[in-house]
Amino acid sequence: AEMERTFIAIKPDGVQRGLVAEIISRFERKGFKLVAIKIVVPSKQFAQKHYHDLKERPFFNGLCDFLSSGPVVAMVWEGEGAITYGRKLIGATDPQKSEPGTIRGDLAVVVGRNIIHGSDGPETAKDEINLWFKGEELVSYTSNAEKWIYG
Numbered sequence: 803a804e805m806e807r808t809f810i811a812i813k814p815d816g817v818q819r820g821l822v823a824e825i826i827s828r829f830e831r832k833g834f835k836l837v838a839i840k841i842v843v844p845s846k847q848f849a850q851k852h853y854h855d856l857k858e859r860p861f862f863n864g865l866c867d868f869l870s871s872g873p874v875v876a877m878v879w880e881g882e883g884a885i886t887y888g889r890k891l892i893g894a895t896d897p898q899k900s901e902p903g904t905i906r907g908d909l910a911v912v913v914g915r916n917i918i919h920g921s922d923g924p925e926t927a928k929d930e931i932n933l934w935f936k937g938e939e940l941v942s943y944t945s946n947a948e949k950w951i952y953g
């Protein structure tokens with residue numbers, strides 16, 4: 803797997819439910835590296851940009867209202883295979899179908915309140931990181947644990 807960066811966001815339900823540390827720790831313990839993080843209340847227009855691929859879907863308006871309804875913790879995580887494996891840590895879109903052990907499987911119940919977003923591929927990861935972060939907000943550093951994680 804290639805070293806890559808993925809955009810991960812804890813949605814307003816995850817923040818309000820006090821799940822920020824729980825979610826961060828799952829990515830951290832896996833061995834991924836946190837390279838950007840901030841808390842923001844996105845505007846509705848910003849939410850529409852983030853979810854532009856879904857604009858024809860019946861739930862689009864409610865989804866954008868929800869994402870802009872409160873603070874979101876926006877992050878970039880880096881590691882080998884971080885995009886695909888990040889999606890595995892998150893679990894299926896509908897928490898009714900997410901496996902136990904995944905973030906949505908363990909911590910959410912319905913699709914409209916599934917607490918977390920993760921990029922679904924290299925192109926969307928790039929676009930989402932650029933939408934949510936300025937270049938200087940991404941921090942490059944060597945983690946002391948890297949040699950123990952990757953050998």
Ligand code: DAT
Nearest residue numbers: 856861865894895913914916918919920922
């Ligand atoms: P994911 O967040 O797993 O990438 P997605 O990109 O298909 O899923 O959809 C984005 C979000 O939209 C999803 O996290 C929750 C909401 N959503 C998806 N399908 C839905 C549905 N059938 N009804 C209501 N909300 C839905």
Ligand code: MG
Nearest residue numbers: 919920921922
């Ligand atoms: Mg998606």
